[in-house]
Amino acid sequence: MAEGLKILVITSELGGFSKSGGLADAVGALSQQLVRMGHDLRVITPAYASVEQRNQASTVVDSLGVPLDSGEIWCRVLESSLEIEPGASLPKVPVYLVEHEHFYSRKDFYGENGQEYPDNAQRFGFLSKAALQLGLALDWIPDIFHAHDWHAALVPYFLQQIRKTDSRFRKSRSILTIHNAGYQGRYPGYLKSWLKIDDADFHPDCFEDFGGVNLLKGGMLSADQVNTVSPGYAEELKTPLGGHGLHPFYQRLGQDFSGILNGCDYGQWNPEIDPHLPANYSSSDRRGKVLCKTTLLEEAGLKYQPNIPLVGMVSRLTGQKGFSFLIPALQEILEMDLQLVLLGDGEPGIADALKKIRKSREEKFYFKQGYDNRLAHLIEAGCDLYLMPSLYEPCGLNQIYSLRYGTLPIVRKVGGLKDTVEDYRNAKAHGNGFMFQEPTEEALIQVMRKALQTFQSHPKIFNKMISDAMNQRFLWENSAKSYQKLYFKALSSQALERPRF
Numbered sequence: 001m002a003e004g005l006k007i008l009v010i011t012s013e014l015g016g017f018s019k020s021g022g023l024a025d026a027v028g029a030l031s032q033q034l035v036r037m038g039h040d041l042r043v044i045t046p047a048y049a050s051v052e053q054r055n056q057a058s059t060v061v062d063s064l065g066v067p068l069d070s071g072e073i074w075c076r077v078l079e080s081s082l083e084i085e086p087g088a089s090l091p092k093v094p095v096y097l098v099e100h101e102h103f104y105s106r107k108d109f110y111g112e113n114g115q116e117y118p119d120n121a122q123r124f125g126f127l128s129k130a131a132l133q134l135g136l137a138l139d140w141i142p143d144i145f146h147a148h149d150w151h152a153a154l155v156p157y158f159l160q161q162i163r164k165t166d167s168r169f170r171k172s173r174s175i176l177t178i179h180n181a182g183y184q185g186r187y188p189g190y191l192k193s194w195l196k197i198d199d200a201d202f203h204p205d206c207f208e209d210f211g212g213v214n215l216l217k218g219g220m221l222s223a224d225q226v227n228t229v230s231p232g233y234a235e236e237l238k239t240p241l242g243g244h245g246l247h248p249f250y251q252r253l254g255q256d257f258s259g260i261l262n263g264c265d266y267g268q269w270n271p272e273i274d275p276h277l278p279a280n281y282s283s284s285d286r287r288g289k290v291l292c293k294t295t296l297l298e299e300a301g302l303k304y305q306p307n308i309p310l311v312g313m314v315s316r317l318t319g320q321k322g323f324s325f326l327i328p329a330l331q332e333i334l335e336m337d338l339q340l341v342l343l344g345d346g347e348p349g350i351a352d353a354l355k356k357i358r359k360s361r362e363e364k365f366y367f368k369q370g371y372d373n374r375l376a377h378l379i380e381a382g383c384d385l386y387l388m389p390s391l392y393e394p395c396g397l398n399q400i401y402s403l404r405y406g407t408l409p410i411v412r413k414v415g416g417l418k419d420t421v422e423d424y425r426n427a428k429a430h431g432n433g434f435m436f437q438e439p440t441e442e443a444l445i446q447v448m449r450k451a452l453q454t455f456q457s458h459p460k461i462f463n464k465m466i467s468d469a470m471n472q473r474f475l476w477e478n479s480a481k482s483y484q485k486l487y488f489k490a491l492s493s494q495a496l497e498r499p500r501f
């Protein structure tokens, strides 16, 4: 690479700062890797109340005017950083924290008690517009604006608008990465004027969606390049069944839409060095894994039985993750010779159903509601099998982590899960996990039986599967190279002057 690119990453979550799911992990690790490769990459994200770094951060812009609604809204921008490797003399990733008392000083990122904050369109529209303004304030105009998910989907549109009037942005291009196409940022139509969406762009082939505003749709049609986080999901998005209602638009993006598989941050997720575990282990010496299992069982109040497999799950509690058929299947699954540990937070209805099951099967099933990073690591390490029966899965990181921890994944054959897990078929084609196709109780119960039988009756094969899984790698180095290619593709193409259709 001749010279590093100036890249501004716009995200609602960032690993080490704010995390509710894999978006934070993916954006954090990708940013670190691109800086390692020599790019001048910086991140802009909200200074939520829970972001501890706010206290040590310095002010970089005291008052930034953001033109939205009928005037300007003001915020302060702080500068912090994300270390690439703790203690190493590598450059850090600069992180701009947008401080706005009303928008971001709240208990959570997106909502409370299962209810979205009613002004999320404004909160994230503000972040997106601030990203454009920050470049001007710092006299640092990015070559690439890399926006993530619906929260930042207005960035490509705002870039188009400013490109028309300000020649400093003439060469800038936008990338929109879709980590979850099920969340589209749909809001009442009247918000379009607050968000500065032109009437001319409020039609069904752009931002308009059944009378409302659809930020993801308008954003993807405005971006110079669009991608999602696995090739499998990219293909599904083009189909009526998998496109979350937007499949014609993914189809029409043609060559400007692609899938790039996420990597795994092995600095964080590696049983050989993981500081959250009572003992470390490697593929050649797995003794430490037993101590992880006994510690986990003790914490869960379950009895240690060496020949009974322990199945784990760490998940946002939401329909995407397959609870609609997992919950009714649990009764039968818990009749099997296994124990199950589940950590998760999210929709109160799902949490209540799980609590009820926990009460009736306390000797076999442990459910902890909440967010707990240490326990998430211990579950990855202490279990024999990892369950991820998602209805849809753009990439999925947990199954990739579980492979590295030698905890064989049981997954539905969908999206990124089918790109990362290899199904056990027989003694010869033993793969590194277990897959099922239909999103039904029966199919799930059947695959659970298969996994159990392999654990109990074919320990040699099961052990071989574990070492194969542990030796597999999904490197961010490779994913970052694909993103770099995408940046150069965008930079060498003519800029879109207006949304596509």
Ligand code: ADP
Pocket (backbone or CB within 6 Å): 020, 021, 022, 023, 025, 314, 315, 316, 343, 344, 345, 370, 371, 372, 373, 376, 395, 396, 397, 398, 399
């Ligand atoms: P998604 O982003 O759809 O939630 P991923 O598998 O890509 O799914 O990533 C989930 C990430 O969030 C993993 O790092 C996982 O450990 C973490 N996670 C999810 N729920 C919890 C929780 N309740 N406590 C701790 N970590 C969690």
Ligand code: GLC
Pocket (backbone or CB within 6 Å): 021, 022, 023, 026, 179, 180, 229, 262, 393, 394, 395, 396, 397, 416
């Ligand atoms: C989203 C997806 C998940 C993906 C993650 C990181 O949250 O649901 O599948 O792994 O983003 O890209």
